[in-house]
Amino acid sequence: MSKNENYTPARRRPFSREDACFWLWLIPVIAAYGLFKYWPMIYSFILSFANWNFISDFTWVGFGNYTNMFSKTMFIKGMVNTLKYIVYLFPFFVILPLLLSVMLLNVRNKFAQELYKTLFFIPNILALSIVCMVWLWIFSSSYGLLNNSLTKLGIASVNWLTNSKTAFYCIVAVCGWKYLGMNMILFIAGLLGISQDCVEAAYIDGASGWQCFWSIKMPLLAPTTVYVVITSVIFAAERAFTAISVLTSGGPSYTTTNLSYVIYEFAFKYYNIGTASAISTFTSVFFLLLTVIMMRTMGGYGYHEE
Amino acid sequence: MKNKKRLLSQSLLHVVSLVLLIIILFPLLWMVSSSLKTPKELFSNGINLLPKQITLENYRFVLEKYDFVQWLLNSIVTTFGIFILQVFISLMGAFALNYYRTRWNRIMFYFVLITMVIPFQVTMIPNYILISNMGLVDTQIAVILPYAANATTFFFIYQQVRSIPKSYYEVARIEGAHSFWVFQHVMCGLCKGSIAAVSILTIIDAWNLYFWPLLVLSSPKSRTLTIALKQFADYEVGDNWGPFMATASLASLPVVLAYTFFRRHIIDAFVSSGIKG
Numbered sequence: 328m329s330k331n332e333n334y335t336p337a338r339r340r341p342f343s344r345e346d347a348c349f350w351l352w353l354i355p356v357i358a359a360y361g362l363f364k365y366w367p368m369i370y371s372f373i374l375s376f377a378n379w380n381f382i383s384d385f386t387w388v389g390f391g392n393y394t395n396m397f398s399k400t401m402f403i404k405g406m407v408n409t410l411k412y413i414v415y416l417f418p419f420f421v422i423l424p425l426l427l428s429v430m431l432l433n434v435r436n437k438f439a440q441e442l443y444k445t446l447f448f449i450p451n452i453l454a455l456s457i458v459c460m461v462w463l464w465i466f467s468s469s470y471g472l473l474n475n476s477l478t479k480l481g482i483a484s485v486n487w488l489t490n491s492k493t494a495f496y497c498i499v500a501v502c503g504w505k506y507l508g509m510n511m512i513l514f515i516a517g518l519l520g521i522s523q524d525c526v527e528a529a530y531i532d533g534a535s536g537w538q539c540f541w542s543i544k545m546p547l548l549a550p551t552t553v554y555v556v557i558t559s560v561i562f563a564a565e566r567a568f569t570a571i572s573v574l575t576s577g578g579p580s581y582t583t584t585n586l587s588y589v590i591y592e593f594a595f596k597y598y599n600i601g602t603a604s605a606i607s608t609f610t611s612v613f614f615l616l617l618t619v620i621m622m623r624t625m626g627g628y629g630y631h632e633e
Numbered sequence: 634m635k636n637k638k639r640l641l642s643q644s645l646l647h648v649v650s651l652v653l654l655i656i657i658l659f660p661l662l663w664m665v666s667s668s669l670k671t672p673k674e675l676f677s678n679g680i681n682l683l684p685k686q687i688t689l690e691n692y693r694f695v696l697e698k699y700d701f702v703q704w705l706l707n708s709i710v711t712t713f714g715i716f717i718l719q720v721f722i723s724l725m726g727a728f729a730l731n732y733y734r735t736r737w738n739r740i741m742f743y744f745v746l747i748t749m750v751i752p753f754q755v756t757m758i759p760n761y762i763l764i765s766n767m768g769l770v771d772t773q774i775a776v777i778l779p780y781a782a783n784a785t786t787f788f789f790i791y792q793q794v795r796s797i798p799k800s801y802y803e804v805a806r807i808e809g810a811h812s813f814w815v816f817q818h819v820m821c822g823l824c825k826g827s828i829a830a831v832s833i834l835t836i837i838d839a840w841n842l843y844f845w846p847l848l849v850l851s852s853p854k855s856r857t858l859t860i861a862l863k864q865f866a867d868y869e870v871g872d873n874w875g876p877f878m879a880t881a882s883l884a885s886l887p888v889v890l891a892y893t894f895f896r897r898h899i900i901d902a903f904v905s906s907g908i909k910g
Contacts, residue, residue, distance in 0.1 A: 345733055348812060352729035353741060355722045359781040364748040367759035374758070427653075434646050443650050445896050450657060452892045454841035456859050457881045460866050461660045464874070472663070472680055504657065516903035565752045569843050573863075587754035594758050595848070607755040614750045 368611060374604035381598055392605035402606060404581035405589035412499070412585055413563045419503025420510055420559035421552075427507070428514035429540070444515065448508035455505055455566075459573035462501050463488075466574070491579040498583050501570045502563075510555050517551030518544065553625050560621065561614055586610045664885075668692070668878035675875055691879035699861075700853065701880065707773060708840060708857040708884075714777035715839035720832055723787040727794040728816050732802055742791075749784035757848070764849060775849040776842070776857070786835055793827040793902070794820055830902030833895045837888045858884040 375393070378386045396402050427447065434440040450458065465472045466487040474484035487493050521544055529539045545552075568587045571577055577584030577592060584592070586606065593603035662682050667675055668691050670684040695701055726745060730738055760779050769775040797820065805815045821828065843859045850856055856864065862884060865877055892899075 343735075346735050346737075349729050349733035349735045349737065352725055352733070352812070356726040356729070356741075356745065356787075359718075359722050360745055360748055362763070363760060363779045363782045364751065364756060367756035367763070368751065370759035370762070371755065430646060430649065433642075434650065435643055439647065439650075443654065444900065445893070446654055446658060448892070448896070449661060449889070452837045452841075452888045453661065453885050454843060454859050454888075456841070456843035457862055457884060458660055458664075460862065460877070460881065461664045463866075465660065465663070470676070476680055504660075507657070512900060512903055516900065519904050561750050565754070568752075568754065572844070587752050590754045590757070600758060603758060607758065611751050611755050614752065615747070618750045 368608075371604040371607045374600055375608050377601050377604075379600045381600065388601065392601045393609075396602055396605050396609070399602070401577075401581055401584065401589055401592065402602075405584045405586045405606075408495070408581075408583065409564050409585045411495070412502075412567050413560050415496075415499045416503055416563045416567075417559065419499070419507055420563070421555055423503075424507055424510035424555070425514050425552075427511045428518060431511075432515060432518055444512070447511055450505050451508040453505075455569040456573055458505065459501060459570055462497075463574060466497055488575050489579055491582045494575050494579055494583045498567060498570050498574060501574065502567050505570075506566060510559065513551055513555055514548070517548045521547045556625070557618065557621050561618055564610075564614075586613070661885075664878050665882050668875065668882045670875065672875055691875040692883070694876045695879045695883070698876075699865075699880070701883070703854060704856055704858045704861045707855060708859075710773045711776045711842070711846070711857055712836055712839040714773065715780045715842075716832060716836050718777060718781040719783050719786050719835055719839075720790075720828070722781055723783070723790045723831075724794075724821065724828070725816075726787055727791040728820050730791065731794050731797070732812065732815060732820075745784055745787050747784075748782065749788065753844070757845075761848060770849055771851050771855050773855065776846045779845065780839065780842075783835075786831060789831050789834075790824075790828070793824045793831075797823050826898055827902040829895065830898040833891055833899060836891060840888050 376387055376389060378388050378391075431440055431443050431447075434443065464470070468474060468484065468486040468489065471487070473487065477484055485493060487497050525543055525547065526539060529543045534543070564585050564587050567585055568591075571583055571585065571588045572591070575583045577588050587610070590603050590606050590610065593599045593606065666682045666684055669687045669689070671686055671688050671690070674685060726741075730742055756779070764770060764775045764778065769778070801819055801823075802815060805819055841859060842857070843863070846857050846860050847863065850860055853861075853864075858880075862877070862880055865873075865880065
């Protein structure tokens with residue numbers, strides 16, 4: 328902590344009153360996170376060593392689920408697609424919002440700026456499941472809007488959601504569309520938080536607009552950028568889930584499925600809890616590692632508690 | 634000369650923004666406009682956002698034929714429950730981690746924060762088993778409970794609370810204030826605006842929940858709006874796209890209203906909390 332810290336150091340008793348109060352206040356937190364986050368993680372780790380379908384008896388199979396998992400096409404595809412989603416959603420989650428925020432802040436008319444900000448955020452507050460059904464109509468092959476307009480322009484219609492070449496991009500488009508505004512707002516907030524003194528000083532020293540953006544604003548924006556990048560990567564999987572389940576159900580031939588959806592399919596379609604849990608454990612470890620790596624590489628700007 | 638250039642660049646900005654806005658808002662506009670169309674126009678192969686003949690027939694159909702009020706009530710109950718639990722637990726956690734100074738602070742911070750990384754689907758199966766062992770399946774409580782823990786909400790509130798100068802707490806301590814008093818008057822008092830903002834975001838997210846309610850709510854009576862719409866789309870939509878779009882518009886209305894009223898707060902809260910290192 329910074330200059331504000333001038334507490335007398337806690338007395339060196341093993342368990343002080345301070346400690347007791349601290350834990351008392353944390354009881355609800357520990358209860359909630361323990362019960363609904365940590366216990367499930369532990370439990371699914373245990374389940375991953377068993378064969379079970381909700382009703383049958385447990386049979387312990389050791390590492391069987393883990394070795395089996397790698398021979399399932401669905402899992403392999405899911406893993407590859409998770410990475411693909413992260414890469415393809417990156418422009419929508421980071422680059423485009425950054426461009427948009429810079430653009431909007433340059434709009435001089437305050438009323439228009441406010442209006443744009445508000446409206447660009449709108450997709451974010453709508454239920455993804457509901458708007459996905461609207462998108463379903465847009466993409467639909469027989470009566471879809473997209474195909475209708477394409478036919479009018481004289482282009483052959485495409486089965487957007489059932490064609491293995493296009494389905495993936497449809498999901499990316501819908502997710503990108505939905506979450507664009509959130510990160511845009513974060514960038515706007517970050518840019519507004521930059522002290523004007525630095526920017527003005529740079530201008531006085533004769534920096535061009537571009538130089539000013541690249542060498543002054545971008546470094547000062549780093550904490551926001553790091554936050555946005557990390558959350559974009561780790562939420563890419565979760566955010567795609569609803570779109571996948573409503574639009575394609577992971578289909579055609581697993582081209583749109585991702586790890587989250589694979590877990591769901593194994594658990595609630597095939598009732599293969601063992602494999603689903605093994606994949607869950609794999610997914611947790613995968614995302615934890617990914618986060619640690621990102622935190623390390625971007626460490627200079629990242630989150631320090633102090 | 635300079636003025637002219639500025640005018641040009643400004644109008645270019647407006648044009649680009651407007652074009653993007655039309656693309657971005659199109660699905661929403663389409664939803665609302667088709668809910669106002671007659672079935673005949675709905676299935677004509679055109680893209681016109683303005684219905685030739687505005688009809689409220691679809692809305693009447695939904696309100697009369699379906700359990701809309703029941704769904705709405707269910708949505709309100711779950712949203713409210715999630716909101717209270719999630720925000721309150723996050724506030725208590727943020728308070729404890731900022732007010733007290735123990736060697737466990739850092740560890741407990743990461744204890745909560747790490748769960749942000751874990752996708753919901755990972756904890757889904759055990760949570761389902763847990764809830765069904767509690768005998769709660771098909772109740773609103775089943776939807777609410779797992780969402781008591783949400784690291785994103787916690788992190789946001791934590792960032793806000795951290796910006797309160799520690800000297801305020803010290804003064805309160807020296808004056809002999811009880812920690813409840815500090816919690817209520819110092820922390821919640823000072824962070825009112827941002828708590829409002831995070832509450833709105835929590836409420837919007839809770840309102841829009843889709844996947845977990847779909848798993849735990851089975852009977853038609855307990856469905857929330859989003860789930861009801863999904864069932865609608867799966868089994869009855871056929872030529873009922875009009876009523877479907879009407880329900881979808883009605884379901885989106887509360888969040889759009891909540892957002893429009895509180896949007897200042899939301900943006901301000903992001904600016905003031907900043908995502909600071």
